[in-house]
Amino acid sequence: MVESKITVEKREIDNPVIETPSVTVDIVIFTIKDDELLVLLIKRKANPYMDTWAIPGGFIQVREKLHEAALRELKEETGVQNLFLEQLYTFGNPDRDPRKRVITVAYYALVSYDRLKPKAGCDAKEVNWFNVKDLPSLAFDHSEIISIAQERLCSKLDYSNVVFQLLPKEFTLTELQKVYEIILDRKLDKRNFRKRILSMNLLKETNKTKMEGYHRPAKLYSFKEDLHN
Amino acid sequence: MVESKITVEKREIDNPVIETPSVTVDIVIFTIKDDELLVLLIKRKANPYMDTWAIPGGFIQVREKLHEAALRELKEETGVQNLFLEQLYTFGNPDRDPRKRVITVAYYALVSYDRLKPKAGCDAKEVNWFNVKDLPSLAFDHSEIISIAQERLCSKLDYSNVVFQLLPKEFTLTELQKVYEIILDRKLDKRNFRKRILSMNLLKETNKTKMEGYHRPAKLYSFKEDLHN
DNA sequence: TGAATAGTGTCTTTCAGACAATATGCC
DNA sequence: GGCATATTGTCTGAAAGACACTATTCA
Numbered sequence: 001m002v003e004s005k006i007t008v009e010k011r012e013i014d015n016p017v018i019e020t021p022s023v024t025v026d027i028v029i030f031t032i033k034d035d036e037l038l039v040l041l042i043k044r045k046a047n048p049y050m051d052t053w054a055i056p057g058g059f060i061q062v063r064e065k066l067h068e069a070a071l072r073e074l075k076e077e078t079g080v081q082n083l084f085l086e087q088l089y090t091f092g093n094p095d096r097d098p099r100k101r102v103i104t105v106a107y108y109a110l111v112s113y114d115r116l117k118p119k120a121g122c123d124a125k126e127v128n129w130f131n132v133k134d135l136p137s138l139a140f141d142h143s144e145i146i147s148i149a150q151e152r153l154c155s156k157l158d159y160s161n162v163v164f165q166l167l168p169k170e171f172t173l174t175e176l177q178k179v180y181e182i183i184l185d186r187k188l189d190k191r192n193f194r195k196r197i198l199s200m201n202l203l204k205e206t207n208k209t210k211m212e213g214y215h216r217p218a219k220l221y222s223f224k225e226d227l228h229n
Numbered sequence: 230m231v232e233s234k235i236t237v238e239k240r241e242i243d244n245p246v247i248e249t250p251s252v253t254v255d256i257v258i259f260t261i262k263d264d265e266l267l268v269l270l271i272k273r274k275a276n277p278y279m280d281t282w283a284i285p286g287g288f289i290q291v292r293e294k295l296h297e298a299a300l301r302e303l304k305e306e307t308g309v310q311n312l313f314l315e316q317l318y319t320f321g322n323p324d325r326d327p328r329k330r331v332i333t334v335a336y337y338a339l340v341s342y343d344r345l346k347p348k349a350g351c352d353a354k355e356v357n358w359f360n361v362k363d364l365p366s367l368a369f370d371h372s373e374i375i376s377i378a379q380e381r382l383c384s385k386l387d388y389s390n391v392v393f394q395l396l397p398k399e400f401t402l403t404e405l406q407k408v409y410e411i412i413l414d415r416k417l418d419k420r421n422f423r424k425r426i427l428s429m430n431l432l433k434e435t436n437k438t439k440m441e442g443y444h445r446p447a448k449l450y451s452f453k454e455d456l457h458n
Numbered sequence: 459t460g461a462a463t464a465g466t467g468t469c470t471t472t473c474a475g476a477c478a479a480t481a482t483g484c485c
Numbered sequence: 486g487g488c489a490t491a492t493t494g495t496c497t498g499a500a501a502g503a504c505a506c507t508a509t510t511c512a
Contacts, residue, residue: 021291023252103295199500442489445490459512465509471503475496476496482490484487
């Protein structure tokens with residue numbers, strides 16, 4: 001913010017052409033399907049990294065907040081608007097984009113798979129969900145961004161209810177536990193999990209049950225509030 | 230990263246002139262002196278916010294990493310190079326700078342007061358340390374940045390040893406506790422504090438002691454490693 | 459009644475927090 | 486001895502983790 005004389009002089013010496021960096025917003029969009037944690041990727045149609053998979057993103061518009069830019073991108077790709085979205089980190093190494101200096105403010109989001117819009121409507125973009133454990137080679141530093149997002153997501157589980165975004169309105173405790181297990185990539189003890197979750201006092205018991213197969217049906221729960229962070 | 234047709238079109242409609250945002254790095258520099266948590270501020274000598282206090286910062290140079298830019302700013306202001314420095318958050322509301330769109334990647338740092346360079350050598354900048362509890366009115370959204378930095382610092386205390394940056398190489402447990410108390414802004418129980426800190430196994434007992442007044446001298450400790458996060 | 463999942467309780471360990479007496483050094 | 490700070494341990498309550506049996510539904 002403060003314009004230091006020293007800075008300006010150095011810039012002019014190092015780089016006579018005034019070159020301002022571009023700023024983009026990129027989003028790691030997570031969902032869960034078939035017991036796998038998935039990330040949304042888009043195949044690039046232009047250089048650099050033509051035909052390489054990348055996380056969705058784009059330049060910020062002049063009058064828009066960073067968070068709004070992220071929401072916009074998110075909506076373009078998934079059709080979803082209300083969900084968990086949080087700033088992750090800003091990546092700005094000078095060589096992360098071979099063309100020119102591009103600084104990206106990375107966000108991550110959680111989307112319930114069944115709220116997604118039918119895939120890729122009008123635009124011809126190639127879009128796909130990939131298992132985080134089995135990602136293709138990615139453009140730019142997007143691999144790093146995803147792995148940092150994944151770490152952050154894991155640590156968020158401990159002290160927040162973000163994960164509720166990944167579930168339908170009503171769900172069983174087993175389904176909830178499954179989501180935790182998929183994200184953390186390890187098994188949890190059923191009794192301890194239920195004890196902990198219920199003691200958080202975020203869940204509301206409905207009087208419905210869910211039958212799935214020839215066995216005892218499970219109670220359905222919902223969230224008390226829509227707070228999600 | 231991905232250049233979406235939709236995005237480009239919208240930008241052209243909303244704003245025919247291509248206007249790229251500027252990117253700065255701003256730093257909240259904390260230190261402790263006389264039992265107070267201080268923040269370094271600089272009085273602006275240009276508009277906007279001429280003569281208003283602000284946290285130090287500046288434009289990033291074309292070939293420099295974000296972290297390096299923060300280090301450079303930090304060194305310019307404090308003369309200190311090796312310390313705790315961490316990215317805090319990126320602030321980019323379109324109206325945070327009245328001139329034009331400026332996005333700032335905020336960092337925060339901890340500096341031991343006695344490693345600081347003698348204040349403001351050659352440059353005529355007006356620089357000063359302020360108690361975080363008694364800050365003047367600040368330029369831009371710098372108040373918000375500082376308060377977020379302060380929150381982050383508090384929560385970092387629980388699970389890291391960042392605070393060790395604020396102490397000389399060798400220090401007593403009472404001094405260490407004082408630093409915690411100043412940052413958290415509350416008293417801690419001496420026995421519980423010592424129990425917890427020592428159980429972290431980060432401290433090395435030296436065989437020196439420190440006399441200060443007419444009473445029992447205290448053992449000096451140092452850190453086992455230079456890891457600081 | 460068999461198959462399949464839902465649902466539940468106890469014990470142990472660990473950690474945080476409340477709380478007060480003794481030790482050491484110098485005047 | 487007096488003063489001032491350093492140093493130390495116990496108890497209690499809460500939370501996390503290990504661990505196994507009963508309940509319910511339908512074929």
